[in-house]
Amino acid sequence: MVSKLVGFVFAVTLVLWADHGKKGGGADQPGFEVKVPNETQPPGGTVQVKFMPDPTSLAPMAGGTGRAAFDLASFSGIDGIELFSGTGDVLGAAVIQGTQVQVRFLSPLGTFGTDANYPLMTIALHVNPKASLGQQSILTLDPSTQFINASNQALPVNVKPGTFTAGGTVSISNVIPGGGAWPAGTVVRLLGTGFQAATSVTAPGLSFSAVTLQSPSEIDLTLAQGATLDGEQIVVRNPDGSEDTYFSYLRGVPAAKSAVPLFAATWPLFSTLTHTAAALGPLQALGPGQLYGLGLQNPHAHTAQIVLTLVSSGGASIASSGLNLAFGARVAGALSEFFNGSVPAPGTTVRVSSSVPIQILGLLGDTSATTVTPIIVGQVGNSW
Amino acid sequence: MENSIDDREIQVIRAAVAATPACLPIEKLCSLLHEPRDSDPQLLAAAHVAACVHCSIELSLLREFEFPQPQAGEEAAVDWIAARLSRDVSARRSCPQIIGRDRDAGRRAWWRAMFTPRFASSTAVAFATVLLLISAILYVRRPMEPRLASSPAAAEVQRSTSIVALGPLGELAQRPATIQWRDAAGASSYRILLMEVDRTALWRADASGSEIAIPERVRSRIVPGKTLLWEVTARSASGSEIGSSGLQRFVLKLNK
Numbered sequence: 001m002v003s004k005l006v007g008f009v010f011a012v013t014l015v016l017w018a019d020h021g022k023k024g025g026g027a028d029q030p031g032f033e034v035k036v037p038n039e040t041q042p043p044g045g046t047v048q049v050k051f052m053p054d055p056t057s058l059a060p061m062a063g064g065t066g067r068a069a070f071d072l073a074s075f076s077g078i079d080g081i082e083l084f085s086g087t088g089d090v091l092g093a094a095v096i097q098g099t100q101v102q103v104r105f106l107s108p109l110g111t112f113g114t115d116a117n118y119p120l121m122t123i124a125l126h127v128n129p130k131a132s133l134g135q136q137s138i139l140t141l142d143p144s145t146q147f148i149n150a151s152n153q154a155l156p157v158n159v160k161p162g163t164f165t166a167g168g169t170v171s172i173s174n175v176i177p178g179g180g181a182w183p184a185g186t187v188v189r190l191l192g193t194g195f196q197a198a199t200s201v202t203a204p205g206l207s208f209s210a211v212t213l214q215s216p217s218e219i220d221l222t223l224a225q226g227a228t229l230d231g232e233q234i235v236v237r238n239p240d241g242s243e244d245t246y247f248s249y250l251r252g253v254p255a256a257k258s259a260v261p262l263f264a265a266t267w268p269l270f271s272t273l274t275h276t277a278a279a280l281g282p283l284q285a286l287g288p289g290q291l292y293g294l295g296l297q298n299p300h301a302h303t304a305q306i307v308l309t310l311v312s313s314g315g316a317s318i319a320s321s322g323l324n325l326a327f328g329a330r331v332a333g334a335l336s337e338f339f340n341g342s343v344p345a346p347g348t349t350v351r352v353s354s355s356v357p358i359q360i361l362g363l364l365g366d367t368s369a370t371t372v373t374p375i376i377v378g379q380v381g382n383s384w
Numbered sequence: 385m386e387n388s389i390d391d392r393e394i395q396v397i398r399a400a401v402a403a404t405p406a407c408l409p410i411e412k413l414c415s416l417l418h419e420p421r422d423s424d425p426q427l428l429a430a431a432h433v434a435a436c437v438h439c440s441i442e443l444s445l446l447r448e449f450e451f452p453q454p455q456a457g458e459e460a461a462v463d464w465i466a467a468r469l470s471r472d473v474s475a476r477r478s479c480p481q482i483i484g485r486d487r488d489a490g491r492r493a494w495w496r497a498m499f500t501p502r503f504a505s506s507t508a509v510a511f512a513t514v515l516l517l518i519s520a521i522l523y524v525r526r527p528m529e530p531r532l533a534s535s536p537a538a539a540e541v542q543r544s545t546s547i548v549a550l551g552p553l554g555e556l557a558q559r560p561a562t563i564q565w566r567d568a569a570g571a572s573s574y575r576i577l578l579m580e581v582d583r584t585a586l587w588r589a590d591a592s593g594s595e596i597a598i599p600e601r602v603r604s605r606i607v608p609g610k611t612l613l614w615e616v617t618a619r620s621a622s623g624s625e626i627g628s629s630g631l632q633r634f635v636l637k638l639n640k
Contacts (some may be wrong), residue, residue, distance in 0.1 A: 016631040062441050083476060086585075104397060108440035118583045146394045150441050152401050154394045181590060205587055228590055262572035273623070279435075323474035373396055 003298035026332075032113065032147050033057040033118065034156050036139045036162030041244060044129040045171030045193045046079055047164055048246050049139045050119040054160075060110035060150045060242040066157070067142035070099040070125055072339050074137035074164060079173065080124035081267055082249040086115040087103065088272030091361055093372040095265050099125070104373050105269060110150045118231050121249055123247045124173070131166040139164050168242035170194035172234065177328065178273060179230040179250030180299040182223060184209075190219040196238060203234045230272050252330030260291070260334045262365045268295030268332045274357030278377040281349030282337075284314060286364075294338060295374070296323075297330035300356040307354075313347040325358065352377070360376050403438045413443050432442040447625075451461055547574075550594075556636050559606045563614055564595045568627045571618035578602065579613045586612070611635040 024066035041047040049070075070078075077098070083090045083105050090112045092105025101123065105112070113120065140161035147155045172192040182188075190201065195216050202206070203221075206229075210222040212297055219236075229248050237243040250270075258264045286375065298304040303326050311317040319339050335350060336343045344350065352360055362375030408416075410427050412596055419426065433439040547568045552560035576596055578587040587602040598606075606612060612634060618627040 060441070062401045062437060062447075065393045065397055104393075106397070106437050108401060108437050109444045110441045111444075115585070148401050150398050152438075152443060153399055154398065200599065203606075204601055205589070206600075207601060221487065225599070226590070279431075348590070371393070371396070373400065375400075376435050376437060376440075377430050 013016065025179050029331075030156065031057075032059070032061070032158070033158050034141070034158045037245075038162045038165070039129050039139065040085075040165045040168045040242070041171040042168050042194060042242075043127050043131040043133070043166050045127045045168075045244075046173035047075075047125050047127055047171065047176065048244075049123045049164075050245075050247065051121045051123075051141065051159070052119050053113055053116055055116045056115060058114055058384075060107065061107055061147045061155075061240050062110055062150055062152065063104075063112075064145070064147035064157075065105075066103045066121070067115075068101050068123065068145075069142065070123075070139075071137040072099055074128055074131050074135055074166065075099050075125040075128045076128040078123060080127050080249075080251045081269065082119040082247075082251070083121050083269050084249075085109075085111040085113075087105040087111045087234045088230055090203070090269075091271040091374050091376065092269035092376045093263070093361070093363055094267040095370060095372055096267055097265060101108070102371065103269070104145065106374055106376065108376055113147065113342065119247055124251075126173075127166060127171070128215060131288040133167050135166040137164045138162075140281055146250045150202065168194075168238075168244075169240055170199060170236050170238045170242045171244045172236060172246035174177070174251055175229070175234060177229060177250060177299070178248040179228075181226065182301075182347070183226045184222045184223050186222040188329035189221060190234065190236070191217060192219075192236070193217055194238065194242070195219050195236070198239045200237045201234065202234055203242070204234045206234075211312035214303060220241075224337075226346065240312070250297070250299050250328065253328055255325060255329040255331050256333070258293075258333035258337060259363070260337070260367075262370060263293050263333050263363065265294075266293070266332050266363065266365070268297070268361050268363065269374070270295065270297050270330075270359035270361055272299075272359070274299065275352070275360050275377070276357050277356050278352045278360045279349050280360075280375065280377045281311075281344075281350070283344055283348040283349070289368035291365050291367070292335045292344065292375075293333055293365055294335055294350065294352075295330065295359075295361040295363055296325060296333040296352070297359040298325040298327055298356070299359060301327050302356050304358045306352065306358065309348045309353075310339055310342075310344055311349045311351055315381070318348060331381040334365070347348060360370040389470075399438045401441070404436070407433060407436060407439050408442075410446075413439065413446055416443060417446060425597065460505055471491045478633050518636060535542040547571075547618055548626050549614075549616065549629040549632045552614075552634040554634060557633055559636060560598060561603070562595050562597050563616070565616045565629055567594045570620055570626055572621040573619045575619065577615050577617075579614060579615075583612050583613065606636055608636045609638045 006110065016094055033056065035052050035054055037050055039047045039049065078096050078101060081094045081101060083092055085107055087109055089109040090105055090107040092103055094101050094103045110280060137236045138161050141157060141159045145157040147157055149155055170192065171194065172190060174191045176191065178187040195213060195218065197213050199219065201211055201219060202222065206227050207224040208221045209224040212220045214220055232247060233245060233247045237245060260307050280294065297307060302310065305324055307320060307322045312318055314321050320339065321338055360377045364373040364375055408429055416426065416429055416433065433443055548566035550564040550566060552563065574591045576589050576591060577585055581584055586605060587598055613631050615631050616629040617625050620626050
């Protein structure tokens with residue numbers, strides 16, 4: 001009986017194996033496939049480069065690193081960068097130098113790379129006002145970009161590049177508030193260029209009670225019902241056929257600039273999960289050139305009153321400081337900058353408490369390698 | 385900034401994702417999943433998970449395994465696997481308390497007699513099991529178009545809390561204007577997801593009550609003859625998922 005069963009299973013295995021090999025299933029291909037859609041935006045406008053997952057590659061990713069560099073003739077700077085996942089658990093840090101960016105990120109729930117409806121990452125580039133119409137540029141990632149899957153294996157990222165063409169008449173540069181949950185009646189500001197009275201606005205996940213053209217650079221959208229704006233797709237289209245697609249996110253405005261050049265060049269990429277109490281630490285002893293940092297961002301409508309407390313390994317309070325962050329404001333800097341120049345000792349823990357839920361991210365900078373690694377903060381009152 | 389492949393770069397992230405001596409064993413993660421977090425050890429464990437990528441992912445995968453949500457098109461494969469895998473294999477990947485619920489299963493499992501030493505050596509059984517696993521994986525990974533589930537709501541899925549779905553369900557004469565469900569105990573908010581049959585998300589929204597209006601722009605995508613799926617998940621005040629309606633299905637009647 002058993003020998004028959006084994007023989008049957010063996011035969012089925014061989015048949016399926018051969019069938020699988022013939023069809024050349026995408027899942028057998030090494031690496032994670034990413035596609036970059038083509039973009040057309042006018043000089044002086046903004047292009048949101050979207051790195052979309054190929055549906056055949058969808059799989060939970062725990063983290064990764066990436067690099068990209070963009071043509072200076074076409075682009076004059078990076079206006080924003082964001083990582084997306086279905087549950088918003090992905091967090092990271094981007095070091096930006098001109099039109100070059102290096103990203104390190106983590107997805108603690110492994111939801112990054114599992115949703116074909118969201119880009120994995122977007123980079124908003126300011127189109128060089130001096131770019132000539134028809135001028136083209138390749139949109140891609142550096143071949144060194146790699147993801148880490150849920151089994152902690154490194155996967156190369158294979159990118160099908162897109163092409164940017166300077167042209168068209170309309171572009172979206174920012175959405176305010178781009179993230180967070182907002183009630184009906186909230187006015188969402190759509191900023192950009194080339195808006196007209198006949199510009200149409202569509203957003204599959206949102207409904208609007210009013211769409212008001214304020215100026216060629218702003219359209220106000222009034223929410224007809226409450227909505228969470230993170231990752232919402234918004235499309236504008238002019239009568240001449242020019243159109244732009246934008247995935248919204250909260251692009252924090254720096255409330256202060258770090259005196260540490262590495263952190264001044266760092267764009268903290270926050271998870272959409274928020275905390276009113278969290279802890280970073282116990283801090284480890286660091287090597288030469290390494291230093292801890294902290295990123296804070298307030299997605300809440302009210303100003304956040306934030307208290308930072310440095311606690312010894314025995315639980316004693318060593319130092320504390322406070323700061324206020326208005327809606328949409330963010331800060332990123334070395335820990336010592338939050339504690340009047342005192343460098344927290346190994347073994348200590350930084351506790352953060354806030355009057356309203358805020359986004360909190362730990363940072364580990366390496367000034368010699370010019371890299372910043374995100375660190376998850378321990379949280380209280382939230383269960384991942 | 386150099387453009388060459390830098391292995392050290394990815395090693396930093398691999399190190400951040402790797403397990404540490406402080407990471408929780410599977411039993412601890414199971415207890416976080418099934419027991420209240422009201423004791424010091426539980427709170428300490430939860431605090432570790434919150435700050436640890438490795439344990440967060442392990443817990444997330446464990447939650448997926450313990451409270452599975454079979455995708456449309458996967459159910460036949462899931463049934464096929466479930467009917468053939470031995471309970472010992474699944475036991476290694478489940479929480480102890482779940483296994484305990486089926487302690488009388490041996491009386492029902494007539495086929496287990498085939499795997500007793502009286503009939504076969506343990507080597508043959510292990511070999512057959514491995515081949516079954518390979519066959520199942522190959523079968524599941526075969527590229528094929530998504531299949532319409534005959535009755536997703538009827539799938540046997542264990543959940544922490546079951547939310548009663550009120551509508552839209554089944555064949556409808558008119559486009560639904562709302563999605564409705566019954567309140568779940570302990571829920572402070574709900575997340576609603578409307579999907580194509582291959583689970584491509586059409587619309588997602590959050591609600592605090594037991595009903596949500598479908599935006600006009602989304603309603604316009606509900607066309608006759610096109611089956612859509614939806615699911616509501618309940619969240620506690622702390623944001624953790626505490627229950628689900630499972631996949632529900634509806635279709636607008638074709639015009640005649």
